[in-house]
Amino acid sequence: MSDVLAVAEHRRGDLRDVSFELLTAGRQLADATGGDLHVAVVSGDTESFADDLNREGVDAIHTVSEGEEFNHDVYTQAVEALHAELDPEILVMPNSVNGLDYAPAVANRLDLPLVTDAVDFDYDGGLTVTREMYGSKVETTVDVAGDQQAVTIRGAEWPAAEGVGDADIAEFDVDIDADAGSTVTGFEEVGGGDVDISEADFIVSIGRGIEEEDNLPLIEDLVEATGATLASSRPIVDNGWLPKNRQVGQSGKVVTPDVYLAIGISGAVQHVAGMKGADTIIAVNTDPNAPIFDIADYGIVGDLFEVVPELIEQFE
Protein backbone atom coordinates (compact mmCIF):
# COMPACT_ATOMS: atom_id res chain seq x y z
CA MET A 1 0.00 0.00 0.00
CA SER A 2 2.54 2.58 -1.03
CA ASP A 3 1.44 3.15 -4.61
CA VAL A 4 0.11 6.38 -6.03
CA LEU A 5 -2.97 6.66 -8.24
CA ALA A 6 -3.38 9.75 -10.45
CA VAL A 7 -6.57 10.50 -12.38
CA ALA A 8 -6.19 12.15 -15.80
CA GLU A 9 -8.55 14.79 -17.18
CA HIS A 10 -9.77 15.40 -20.70
CA ARG A 11 -12.36 17.53 -22.41
CA ARG A 12 -13.89 17.39 -25.85
CA GLY A 13 -11.44 14.81 -27.12
CA ASP A 14 -8.19 16.23 -25.71
CA LEU A 15 -6.25 15.46 -22.57
CA ARG A 16 -5.85 18.65 -20.57
CA ASP A 17 -2.38 19.96 -19.60
CA VAL A 18 -2.97 19.17 -15.94
CA SER A 19 -3.05 15.45 -16.84
CA PHE A 20 0.65 15.51 -17.73
CA GLU A 21 1.43 17.65 -14.69
CA LEU A 22 -0.34 15.01 -12.57
CA LEU A 23 2.10 12.41 -13.93
CA THR A 24 5.04 14.47 -12.70
CA ALA A 25 3.44 15.14 -9.31
CA GLY A 26 2.39 11.49 -9.03
CA ARG A 27 5.91 10.28 -9.87
CA GLN A 28 7.36 12.65 -7.27
CA LEU A 29 5.11 11.06 -4.63
CA ALA A 30 5.67 7.50 -5.83
CA ASP A 31 9.44 8.01 -5.63
CA ALA A 32 8.99 9.16 -2.04
CA THR A 33 6.65 6.35 -1.02
CA GLY A 34 8.69 3.75 -2.91
CA GLY A 35 5.66 2.56 -4.85
CA ASP A 36 4.33 2.43 -8.38
CA LEU A 37 2.58 5.23 -10.24
CA HIS A 38 -0.82 4.12 -11.53
CA VAL A 39 -2.81 6.38 -13.82
CA ALA A 40 -6.54 6.21 -14.46
CA VAL A 41 -8.29 7.60 -17.50
CA VAL A 42 -12.06 7.51 -17.55
CA SER A 43 -14.49 8.05 -20.48
CA GLY A 44 -13.85 9.21 -24.03
CA ASP A 45 -11.28 7.67 -26.36
CA THR A 46 -9.44 5.92 -23.54
CA GLU A 47 -7.21 3.95 -25.90
CA SER A 48 -5.60 6.98 -27.49
CA PHE A 49 -5.55 8.84 -24.16
CA ALA A 50 -3.68 5.89 -22.62
CA ASP A 51 -1.07 5.98 -25.41
CA ASP A 52 -0.54 9.67 -24.80
CA LEU A 53 -0.33 9.23 -21.01
CA ASN A 54 2.27 6.50 -21.37
CA ARG A 55 5.20 8.73 -20.48
CA GLU A 56 8.37 8.22 -18.51
CA GLY A 57 7.79 7.18 -14.93
CA VAL A 58 4.30 5.76 -15.38
CA ASP A 59 4.04 2.12 -14.28
CA ALA A 60 0.44 1.26 -15.13
CA ILE A 61 -2.51 2.85 -16.90
CA HIS A 62 -6.08 1.77 -16.21
CA THR A 63 -8.77 2.70 -18.70
CA VAL A 64 -12.46 2.86 -17.91
CA SER A 65 -14.46 3.00 -21.13
CA GLU A 66 -17.75 4.37 -19.99
CA GLY A 67 -19.28 7.52 -21.43
CA GLU A 68 -17.75 10.15 -23.70
CA GLU A 69 -17.39 13.28 -21.63
CA PHE A 70 -16.83 13.98 -17.95
CA ASN A 71 -19.72 12.95 -15.75
CA HIS A 72 -19.17 13.14 -12.01
CA ASP A 73 -21.26 10.06 -11.25
CA VAL A 74 -19.16 7.92 -13.60
CA TYR A 75 -15.88 9.39 -12.35
CA THR A 76 -16.82 8.98 -8.70
CA GLN A 77 -17.78 5.35 -9.14
CA ALA A 78 -14.81 4.51 -11.39
CA VAL A 79 -12.20 6.09 -9.11
CA GLU A 80 -13.80 4.59 -6.00
CA ALA A 81 -13.68 1.09 -7.56
CA LEU A 82 -10.14 1.48 -8.84
CA HIS A 83 -8.99 2.75 -5.46
CA ALA A 84 -10.55 -0.30 -3.78
CA GLU A 85 -8.75 -2.56 -6.26
CA LEU A 86 -5.29 -0.92 -6.10
CA ASP A 87 -5.36 0.28 -2.49
CA PRO A 88 -2.88 3.13 -3.16
CA GLU A 89 -1.41 5.25 -0.40
CA ILE A 90 -2.08 8.55 -2.15
CA LEU A 91 -4.77 9.45 -4.67
CA VAL A 92 -3.96 12.51 -6.82
CA MET A 93 -6.56 14.43 -8.84
CA PRO A 94 -6.60 17.80 -10.62
CA ASN A 95 -7.81 20.87 -8.75
CA SER A 96 -9.88 21.78 -11.79
CA VAL A 97 -13.56 22.59 -12.03
CA ASN A 98 -14.25 18.96 -12.87
CA GLY A 99 -11.77 17.70 -10.29
CA LEU A 100 -13.69 19.61 -7.63
CA ASP A 101 -16.90 18.03 -8.97
CA TYR A 102 -15.85 14.46 -8.07
CA ALA A 103 -12.75 14.45 -5.82
CA PRO A 104 -14.66 15.43 -2.64
CA ALA A 105 -17.25 12.70 -3.29
CA VAL A 106 -14.54 10.08 -3.81
CA ALA A 107 -12.73 11.15 -0.65
CA ASN A 108 -16.00 11.04 1.28
CA ARG A 109 -16.88 7.55 0.06
CA LEU A 110 -13.44 6.16 0.77
CA ASP A 111 -13.15 8.04 4.06
CA LEU A 112 -9.87 9.65 2.94
CA PRO A 113 -8.59 12.95 4.29
CA LEU A 114 -8.72 15.42 1.39
CA VAL A 115 -6.35 18.32 0.77
CA THR A 116 -7.17 20.48 -2.23
CA ASP A 117 -5.17 22.91 -4.34
CA ALA A 118 -1.71 21.58 -3.43
CA VAL A 119 1.22 23.57 -4.80
CA ASP A 120 3.87 21.22 -3.41
CA PHE A 121 4.27 18.09 -1.29
CA ASP A 122 6.77 16.66 1.09
CA TYR A 123 6.75 13.02 2.07
CA ASP A 124 8.73 11.62 4.93
CA GLY A 125 6.82 8.56 6.04
CA GLY A 126 3.74 10.79 6.09
CA LEU A 127 2.32 13.35 3.71
CA THR A 128 2.77 17.10 4.11
CA VAL A 129 1.06 19.36 1.60
CA THR A 130 1.93 22.97 0.82
CA ARG A 131 -1.03 25.19 -0.04
CA GLU A 132 -1.99 28.85 -0.02
CA MET A 133 -4.52 30.71 2.09
CA TYR A 134 -6.07 34.18 2.15
CA GLY A 135 -5.90 34.71 -1.59
CA SER A 136 -2.23 33.67 -1.90
CA LYS A 137 -1.06 36.05 0.83
CA VAL A 138 0.36 33.19 2.89
CA GLU A 139 1.58 29.67 2.28
CA THR A 140 0.98 26.89 4.77
CA THR A 141 2.28 23.40 5.22
CA VAL A 142 -0.35 20.92 6.34
CA ASP A 143 0.37 17.50 7.83
CA VAL A 144 -2.21 14.95 6.73
CA ALA A 145 -3.03 12.09 9.10
CA GLY A 146 -4.01 8.55 8.18
CA ASP A 147 -2.58 5.72 6.08
CA GLN A 148 -4.17 6.90 2.85
CA GLN A 149 -4.84 10.39 1.52
CA ALA A 150 -6.48 12.23 -1.37
CA VAL A 151 -4.93 15.38 -2.84
CA THR A 152 -5.89 17.70 -5.67
CA ILE A 153 -3.09 19.64 -7.35
CA ARG A 154 -3.11 23.15 -8.76
CA GLY A 155 -2.49 23.38 -12.49
CA ALA A 156 0.86 24.63 -13.85
CA GLU A 157 2.73 23.99 -10.58
CA TRP A 158 4.48 20.84 -11.81
CA PRO A 159 6.14 20.50 -15.21
CA ALA A 160 4.42 18.22 -17.71
CA ALA A 161 5.83 14.68 -17.88
CA GLU A 162 7.61 13.91 -21.13
CA GLY A 163 9.36 11.00 -22.81
CA VAL A 164 7.92 7.64 -23.76
CA GLY A 165 7.11 5.16 -21.02
CA ASP A 166 6.53 1.44 -20.93
CA ALA A 167 3.47 1.27 -18.71
CA ASP A 168 1.12 -1.69 -18.65
CA ILE A 169 -2.13 -0.54 -20.18
CA ALA A 170 -5.25 -2.44 -19.22
CA GLU A 171 -8.99 -1.95 -19.32
CA PHE A 172 -10.57 -1.80 -15.87
CA ASP A 173 -14.13 -3.02 -15.73
CA VAL A 174 -16.44 -1.15 -13.42
CA ASP A 175 -20.10 -1.78 -12.98
CA ILE A 176 -21.32 1.81 -13.26
CA ASP A 177 -24.79 2.70 -12.05
CA ALA A 178 -25.70 5.00 -14.92
CA ASP A 179 -29.06 5.85 -13.41
CA ALA A 180 -27.65 8.69 -11.37
CA GLY A 181 -29.43 11.99 -11.05
CA SER A 182 -27.37 14.32 -13.16
CA THR A 183 -27.12 14.53 -16.93
CA VAL A 184 -24.71 16.59 -18.99
CA THR A 185 -26.75 18.02 -21.88
CA GLY A 186 -24.12 20.03 -23.76
CA PHE A 187 -21.50 22.73 -23.84
CA GLU A 188 -21.60 26.41 -24.56
CA GLU A 189 -18.83 28.85 -25.45
CA VAL A 190 -19.18 31.99 -23.38
CA GLY A 191 -18.93 35.57 -24.45
CA GLY A 192 -19.26 35.81 -28.17
CA GLY A 193 -19.22 39.49 -29.01
CA ASP A 194 -17.28 41.41 -31.58
CA VAL A 195 -13.78 41.31 -30.12
CA ASP A 196 -11.48 38.34 -29.72
CA ILE A 197 -8.98 39.43 -27.05
CA SER A 198 -6.89 36.31 -27.68
CA GLU A 199 -5.88 37.86 -31.02
CA ALA A 200 -4.77 41.23 -29.60
CA ASP A 201 -1.13 42.44 -29.65
CA PHE A 202 -1.57 45.05 -26.94
CA ILE A 203 -4.00 44.55 -24.08
CA VAL A 204 -4.94 47.06 -21.42
CA SER A 205 -6.55 45.01 -18.67
CA ILE A 206 -8.33 46.30 -15.59
CA GLY A 207 -9.19 44.80 -12.20
CA ARG A 208 -10.80 45.63 -8.88
CA GLY A 209 -8.51 48.65 -8.54
CA ILE A 210 -10.72 50.74 -10.81
CA GLU A 211 -13.23 50.67 -7.95
CA GLU A 212 -16.40 51.62 -9.79
CA GLU A 213 -18.07 51.51 -13.17
CA ASP A 214 -17.94 55.30 -13.48
CA ASN A 215 -14.16 55.03 -13.81
CA LEU A 216 -14.42 52.88 -16.92
CA PRO A 217 -14.39 55.87 -19.36
CA LEU A 218 -10.93 56.86 -18.10
CA ILE A 219 -9.61 53.46 -19.15
CA GLU A 220 -11.50 53.62 -22.42
CA ASP A 221 -9.76 56.92 -23.14
CA LEU A 222 -6.41 55.20 -22.63
CA VAL A 223 -7.45 52.34 -24.90
CA GLU A 224 -8.54 54.87 -27.52
CA ALA A 225 -5.33 56.90 -27.27
CA THR A 226 -3.02 53.89 -27.53
CA GLY A 227 -4.97 51.65 -29.88
CA ALA A 228 -5.06 48.87 -27.30
CA THR A 229 -7.68 46.18 -26.74
CA LEU A 230 -9.60 46.34 -23.46
CA ALA A 231 -9.76 43.27 -21.21
CA SER A 232 -10.29 42.63 -17.51
CA SER A 233 -10.00 40.29 -14.58
CA ARG A 234 -12.96 38.39 -13.23
CA PRO A 235 -14.53 40.89 -10.77
CA ILE A 236 -15.12 43.43 -13.54
CA VAL A 237 -17.13 40.88 -15.52
CA ASP A 238 -18.90 39.59 -12.39
CA ASN A 239 -20.04 43.16 -11.76
CA GLY A 240 -21.43 43.36 -15.27
CA TRP A 241 -19.16 46.30 -16.23
CA LEU A 242 -17.69 44.41 -19.19
CA PRO A 243 -19.00 41.41 -21.14
CA LYS A 244 -17.69 37.90 -20.51
CA ASN A 245 -15.68 37.82 -23.75
CA ARG A 246 -13.31 40.41 -22.21
CA GLN A 247 -12.37 38.23 -19.23
CA VAL A 248 -8.77 36.99 -19.01
CA GLY A 249 -8.03 34.01 -16.79
CA GLN A 250 -8.67 30.40 -15.96
CA SER A 251 -12.39 30.67 -16.55
CA GLY A 252 -12.06 33.29 -19.28
CA LYS A 253 -9.70 33.62 -22.23
CA VAL A 254 -6.03 32.82 -22.44
CA VAL A 255 -4.18 35.71 -24.11
CA THR A 256 -0.66 36.01 -25.52
CA PRO A 257 -0.18 39.65 -26.55
CA ASP A 258 3.16 41.41 -27.09
CA VAL A 259 2.32 43.69 -24.16
CA TYR A 260 -0.14 43.16 -21.32
CA LEU A 261 -0.71 46.29 -19.24
CA ALA A 262 -2.42 45.24 -15.98
CA ILE A 263 -4.06 48.18 -14.25
CA GLY A 264 -5.39 47.70 -10.72
CA ILE A 265 -5.07 43.92 -11.00
CA SER A 266 -3.62 42.12 -7.98
CA GLY A 267 -2.66 39.01 -9.91
CA ALA A 268 -4.64 36.15 -8.38
CA VAL A 269 -3.48 32.77 -9.61
CA GLN A 270 -6.65 32.28 -11.67
CA HIS A 271 -5.99 35.50 -13.54
CA VAL A 272 -2.30 34.85 -14.07
CA ALA A 273 -3.18 31.49 -15.67
CA GLY A 274 -4.73 33.45 -18.53
CA MET A 275 -2.02 36.05 -19.24
CA LYS A 276 1.39 34.79 -18.15
CA GLY A 277 2.18 33.96 -21.79
CA ALA A 278 2.36 37.67 -22.70
CA ASP A 279 5.80 38.74 -23.99
CA THR A 280 5.95 41.80 -21.77
CA ILE A 281 3.86 42.32 -18.65
CA ILE A 282 3.51 45.77 -17.09
CA ALA A 283 1.67 46.31 -13.82
CA VAL A 284 0.23 49.44 -12.22
CA ASN A 285 -0.88 48.82 -8.64
CA THR A 286 -0.83 50.66 -5.32
CA ASP A 287 0.17 47.54 -3.36
CA PRO A 288 3.89 46.82 -3.80
CA ASN A 289 3.29 43.28 -2.50
CA ALA A 290 0.62 42.47 -5.10
CA PRO A 291 1.45 39.10 -6.73
CA ILE A 292 1.20 40.71 -10.20
CA PHE A 293 4.64 42.26 -9.60
CA ASP A 294 6.12 38.75 -9.26
CA ILE A 295 5.49 38.10 -12.94
CA ALA A 296 5.72 41.67 -14.28
CA ASP A 297 8.66 42.89 -16.38
CA TYR A 298 7.96 46.55 -15.55
CA GLY A 299 5.93 48.07 -12.78
CA ILE A 300 4.57 51.27 -11.32
CA VAL A 301 3.72 51.25 -7.63
CA GLY A 302 1.19 54.02 -7.69
CA ASP A 303 -2.36 55.24 -7.99
CA LEU A 304 -3.89 54.41 -11.35
CA PHE A 305 -6.08 57.52 -11.14
CA GLU A 306 -2.90 59.61 -11.25
CA VAL A 307 -0.88 57.47 -13.64
CA VAL A 308 -3.50 56.75 -16.31
CA PRO A 309 -4.37 60.42 -17.10
CA GLU A 310 -0.63 61.17 -17.45
CA LEU A 311 -0.25 58.16 -19.71
CA ILE A 312 -3.14 59.28 -21.90
CA GLU A 313 -1.45 62.66 -22.26
CA GLN A 314 1.67 60.94 -23.57
CA PHE A 315 -0.25 59.58 -26.55
CA GLU A 316 -2.55 62.45 -27.39
Add this chain to the structure above:
Amino acid sequence: MKVLVTVKEVAEVADDFEIAGTEVDERYLEYDLNEWDDYAVEEAVQLKEDGPAEEVVTVTVGPERSEETIRMALAKGADRAVRVWDDALEDAGLLDVETKTNLLEAVVEEEDPDLVLTGVQAGDDAFGATGVSLADELGFQWGAVVNALDYDADENVAHVHRELEGGVEELTDIDLPAVLTIQTGINEPRYASLRGIRQAQSKEIAPKSLDDLGLDAGAIESDLEVTSMYEPESESDAEIFEGDASETAGELAEVLREKGVAE
Protein backbone atom coordinates in the same frame (compact mmCIF):
# COMPACT_ATOMS: atom_id res chain seq x y z
CA MET B 1 -39.43 24.26 -1.55
CA LYS B 2 -36.94 25.07 1.13
CA VAL B 3 -33.45 26.36 0.38
CA LEU B 4 -30.58 26.08 2.83
CA VAL B 5 -27.56 28.32 2.22
CA THR B 6 -24.23 27.72 3.90
CA VAL B 7 -22.75 31.04 4.96
CA LYS B 8 -19.19 31.40 6.16
CA GLU B 9 -17.63 34.33 7.89
CA VAL B 10 -14.15 34.54 6.44
CA ALA B 11 -11.09 36.38 7.61
CA GLU B 12 -9.42 38.83 5.26
CA VAL B 13 -5.79 39.76 5.76
CA ALA B 14 -4.58 43.37 5.65
CA ASP B 15 -1.95 44.34 3.03
CA ASP B 16 0.71 44.41 5.73
CA PHE B 17 0.50 41.76 8.41
CA GLU B 18 2.45 39.58 10.78
CA ILE B 19 2.31 35.85 11.33
CA ALA B 20 2.23 34.52 14.88
CA GLY B 21 3.10 30.83 14.95
CA THR B 22 0.90 29.06 12.43
CA GLU B 23 -1.69 31.84 12.20
CA VAL B 24 -1.97 35.37 10.92
CA ASP B 25 -1.88 37.60 13.96
CA GLU B 26 -5.49 38.39 14.88
CA ARG B 27 -4.78 42.15 14.75
CA TYR B 28 -4.44 41.99 10.96
CA LEU B 29 -7.68 40.13 10.28
CA GLU B 30 -11.00 41.57 9.28
CA TYR B 31 -14.11 39.44 9.10
CA ASP B 32 -16.66 39.50 6.34
CA LEU B 33 -19.26 37.40 4.54
CA ASN B 34 -17.50 35.00 2.19
CA GLU B 35 -17.72 36.48 -1.32
CA TRP B 36 -18.97 33.25 -2.96
CA ASP B 37 -21.60 32.78 -0.25
CA ASP B 38 -22.92 36.28 -0.95
CA TYR B 39 -23.86 35.09 -4.45
CA ALA B 40 -25.37 31.89 -3.01
CA VAL B 41 -27.55 33.92 -0.63
CA GLU B 42 -28.67 36.16 -3.50
CA GLU B 43 -29.55 33.14 -5.65
CA ALA B 44 -31.64 31.68 -2.83
CA VAL B 45 -33.43 34.96 -2.14
CA GLN B 46 -34.21 35.31 -5.85
CA LEU B 47 -35.68 31.79 -5.85
CA LYS B 48 -37.95 32.96 -3.07
CA GLU B 49 -38.91 36.20 -4.79
CA ASP B 50 -39.58 34.37 -8.05
CA GLY B 51 -41.84 31.84 -6.38
CA PRO B 52 -40.29 28.37 -6.18
CA ALA B 53 -38.77 28.77 -2.71
CA GLU B 54 -40.98 29.23 0.35
CA GLU B 55 -38.23 29.59 2.89
CA VAL B 56 -34.53 30.46 2.86
CA VAL B 57 -32.50 29.34 5.86
CA THR B 58 -28.80 29.98 6.37
CA VAL B 59 -26.38 27.82 8.30
CA THR B 60 -23.04 29.00 9.62
CA VAL B 61 -20.32 27.23 11.53
CA GLY B 62 -18.87 30.03 13.61
CA PRO B 63 -18.46 31.70 17.01
CA GLU B 64 -20.80 34.35 18.37
CA ARG B 65 -18.83 37.05 16.53
CA SER B 66 -20.10 35.63 13.22
CA GLU B 67 -23.66 36.72 14.04
CA GLU B 68 -22.79 40.10 12.57
CA THR B 69 -22.14 38.42 9.22
CA ILE B 70 -25.20 36.21 9.58
CA ARG B 71 -27.32 39.34 10.08
CA MET B 72 -26.01 40.57 6.72
CA ALA B 73 -27.46 37.49 5.03
CA LEU B 74 -30.72 37.92 6.95
CA ALA B 75 -30.88 41.57 5.92
CA LYS B 76 -30.59 40.52 2.30
CA GLY B 77 -33.67 38.36 2.60
CA ALA B 78 -32.94 35.03 4.28
CA ASP B 79 -35.74 34.12 6.69
CA ARG B 80 -33.81 32.68 9.60
CA ALA B 81 -30.42 31.28 10.50
CA VAL B 82 -28.76 28.39 12.28
CA ARG B 83 -25.36 28.90 13.89
CA VAL B 84 -23.31 25.86 14.86
CA TRP B 85 -20.66 26.33 17.51
CA ASP B 86 -19.16 24.51 20.42
CA ASP B 87 -16.28 24.99 22.83
CA ALA B 88 -14.74 21.91 21.24
CA LEU B 89 -14.66 23.74 17.89
CA GLU B 90 -12.91 26.71 19.47
CA ASP B 91 -9.78 24.59 19.98
CA ALA B 92 -10.07 22.45 16.86
CA GLY B 93 -7.60 24.28 14.59
CA LEU B 94 -8.05 23.80 10.82
CA LEU B 95 -11.37 22.07 10.22
CA ASP B 96 -11.05 19.50 7.46
CA VAL B 97 -13.65 18.80 4.80
CA GLU B 98 -14.98 15.77 6.66
CA THR B 99 -15.58 17.78 9.82
CA LYS B 100 -17.47 20.49 7.98
CA THR B 101 -19.44 17.80 6.17
CA ASN B 102 -20.40 16.14 9.47
CA LEU B 103 -21.59 19.41 11.01
CA LEU B 104 -23.58 20.53 7.98
CA GLU B 105 -25.04 17.07 7.40
CA ALA B 106 -26.55 17.14 10.89
CA VAL B 107 -28.17 20.51 10.15
CA VAL B 108 -29.48 19.38 6.75
CA GLU B 109 -31.05 16.33 8.34
CA GLU B 110 -32.82 18.54 10.85
CA GLU B 111 -33.93 21.17 8.31
CA ASP B 112 -34.73 18.80 5.42
CA PRO B 113 -34.22 21.31 2.56
CA ASP B 114 -34.83 20.52 -1.12
CA LEU B 115 -31.88 22.55 -2.27
CA VAL B 116 -28.61 23.44 -0.56
CA LEU B 117 -26.53 26.29 -1.97
CA THR B 118 -22.92 26.84 -0.94
CA GLY B 119 -20.24 29.15 -2.27
CA VAL B 120 -17.70 27.41 -4.55
CA GLN B 121 -15.02 28.05 -1.96
CA ALA B 122 -14.20 30.13 1.07
CA GLY B 123 -11.93 33.13 0.60
CA ASP B 124 -9.70 32.15 3.54
CA ASP B 125 -8.82 28.44 3.42
CA ALA B 126 -10.11 27.92 -0.15
CA PHE B 127 -10.73 24.17 0.01
CA GLY B 128 -13.63 24.27 -2.44
CA ALA B 129 -14.75 20.80 -1.44
CA THR B 130 -17.39 20.91 1.27
CA GLY B 131 -20.47 21.23 -0.96
CA VAL B 132 -19.77 18.13 -3.05
CA SER B 133 -18.66 16.14 -0.01
CA LEU B 134 -21.85 17.11 1.79
CA ALA B 135 -24.02 16.11 -1.18
CA ASP B 136 -22.37 12.73 -1.39
CA GLU B 137 -22.76 12.12 2.34
CA LEU B 138 -26.46 13.02 2.16
CA GLY B 139 -27.15 10.99 -0.98
CA PHE B 140 -28.14 14.26 -2.71
CA GLN B 141 -27.25 15.12 -6.30
CA TRP B 142 -24.76 17.90 -6.83
CA GLY B 143 -23.14 20.36 -9.21
CA ALA B 144 -19.86 22.20 -8.60
CA VAL B 145 -19.02 25.71 -9.85
CA VAL B 146 -22.50 26.69 -11.01
CA ASN B 147 -22.78 30.05 -12.77
CA ALA B 148 -26.35 29.84 -14.07
CA LEU B 149 -29.36 28.21 -12.43
CA ASP B 150 -32.83 27.71 -13.83
CA TYR B 151 -35.13 25.68 -11.58
CA ASP B 152 -37.94 23.76 -13.27
CA ALA B 153 -40.64 23.22 -10.65
CA ASP B 154 -42.70 20.80 -12.78
CA GLU B 155 -39.79 18.44 -13.25
CA ASN B 156 -38.10 19.28 -9.93
CA VAL B 157 -34.87 19.65 -11.87
CA ALA B 158 -32.19 22.33 -11.72
CA HIS B 159 -30.89 23.23 -15.18
CA VAL B 160 -27.43 24.59 -14.45
CA HIS B 161 -24.36 25.86 -16.23
CA ARG B 162 -21.03 24.81 -14.77
CA GLU B 163 -18.23 27.22 -15.52
CA LEU B 164 -15.31 25.19 -16.87
CA GLU B 165 -11.88 26.62 -17.60
CA GLY B 166 -11.13 28.49 -20.82
CA GLY B 167 -14.47 30.14 -21.49
CA VAL B 168 -16.54 26.96 -21.82
CA GLU B 169 -19.65 26.15 -19.83
CA GLU B 170 -21.14 22.72 -19.29
CA LEU B 171 -24.92 22.43 -19.32
CA THR B 172 -26.20 19.91 -16.80
CA ASP B 173 -29.60 18.83 -15.46
CA ILE B 174 -29.60 17.95 -11.78
CA ASP B 175 -32.48 16.26 -9.93
CA LEU B 176 -33.41 17.67 -6.55
CA PRO B 177 -32.67 17.31 -3.71
CA ALA B 178 -29.26 18.67 -4.58
CA VAL B 179 -26.30 20.71 -3.41
CA LEU B 180 -25.02 23.33 -5.83
CA THR B 181 -21.79 25.23 -5.28
CA ILE B 182 -22.29 28.78 -6.55
CA GLN B 183 -19.71 30.73 -8.55
CA THR B 184 -19.35 34.50 -8.40
CA GLY B 185 -21.02 36.36 -11.24
CA ILE B 186 -24.14 34.13 -11.30
CA ASN B 187 -26.15 37.19 -10.21
CA GLU B 188 -25.68 40.62 -8.75
CA PRO B 189 -25.77 40.42 -4.96
CA ARG B 190 -27.91 43.17 -3.50
CA TYR B 191 -26.86 45.58 -0.80
CA ALA B 192 -28.73 45.14 2.44
CA SER B 193 -31.37 47.87 2.62
CA LEU B 194 -31.92 49.85 5.80
CA ARG B 195 -35.33 48.20 6.09
CA GLY B 196 -33.70 44.80 5.61
CA ILE B 197 -31.13 45.55 8.28
CA ARG B 198 -33.89 46.59 10.70
CA GLN B 199 -35.93 43.48 9.94
CA ALA B 200 -32.88 41.24 10.35
CA GLN B 201 -32.65 42.27 13.99
CA SER B 202 -35.82 40.37 14.79
CA LYS B 203 -35.03 37.26 12.74
CA GLU B 204 -34.03 34.10 14.53
CA ILE B 205 -30.42 32.91 14.75
CA ALA B 206 -30.65 29.48 16.42
CA PRO B 207 -27.45 28.42 18.18
CA LYS B 208 -26.65 24.69 18.00
CA SER B 209 -23.99 22.82 19.92
CA LEU B 210 -22.57 19.44 18.94
CA ASP B 211 -24.89 17.96 21.51
CA ASP B 212 -27.94 19.65 19.98
CA LEU B 213 -27.01 18.09 16.64
CA GLY B 214 -26.53 14.63 18.11
CA LEU B 215 -22.78 14.72 17.45
CA ASP B 216 -19.89 13.90 19.74
CA ALA B 217 -16.33 15.24 19.79
CA GLY B 218 -15.30 12.47 17.37
CA ALA B 219 -17.24 14.23 14.60
CA ILE B 220 -14.82 17.14 14.65
CA GLU B 221 -11.49 15.35 14.83
CA SER B 222 -9.54 16.89 11.99
CA ASP B 223 -7.07 14.89 9.91
CA LEU B 224 -5.21 18.07 9.00
CA GLU B 225 -2.77 20.07 11.05
CA VAL B 226 -1.17 23.30 9.94
CA THR B 227 2.52 22.97 10.76
CA SER B 228 3.85 26.23 9.36
CA MET B 229 2.70 29.48 7.80
CA TYR B 230 4.87 32.01 6.01
CA GLU B 231 4.75 34.71 3.37
CA PRO B 232 5.63 33.33 -0.04
CA GLU B 233 8.95 34.63 -1.30
CA SER B 234 8.60 37.22 -3.98
CA GLU B 235 10.29 36.16 -7.19
CA SER B 236 9.95 39.60 -8.67
CA ASP B 237 12.60 40.90 -11.02
CA ALA B 238 10.37 43.64 -12.38
CA GLU B 239 11.93 46.98 -13.21
CA ILE B 240 9.95 49.42 -11.07
CA PHE B 241 9.67 52.98 -12.44
CA GLU B 242 10.36 55.57 -9.78
CA GLY B 243 9.10 59.13 -9.54
CA ASP B 244 5.81 61.00 -9.63
CA ALA B 245 2.90 59.99 -11.83
CA SER B 246 4.10 62.10 -14.73
CA GLU B 247 7.59 60.58 -14.64
CA THR B 248 6.45 56.97 -14.27
CA ALA B 249 3.82 57.39 -17.01
CA GLY B 250 6.55 58.82 -19.24
CA GLU B 251 8.76 55.78 -18.72
CA LEU B 252 5.83 53.45 -19.30
CA ALA B 253 4.99 55.25 -22.54
CA GLU B 254 8.59 54.84 -23.60
CA VAL B 255 8.36 51.07 -23.12
CA LEU B 256 5.11 50.90 -25.10
CA ARG B 257 6.74 52.78 -27.98
CA GLU B 258 9.84 50.61 -27.82
CA LYS B 259 7.73 47.47 -28.03
CA GLY B 260 5.96 48.96 -31.02
CA VAL B 261 2.45 48.60 -29.63
CA ALA B 262 1.58 52.28 -29.25
CA GLU B 263 2.78 55.46 -30.90
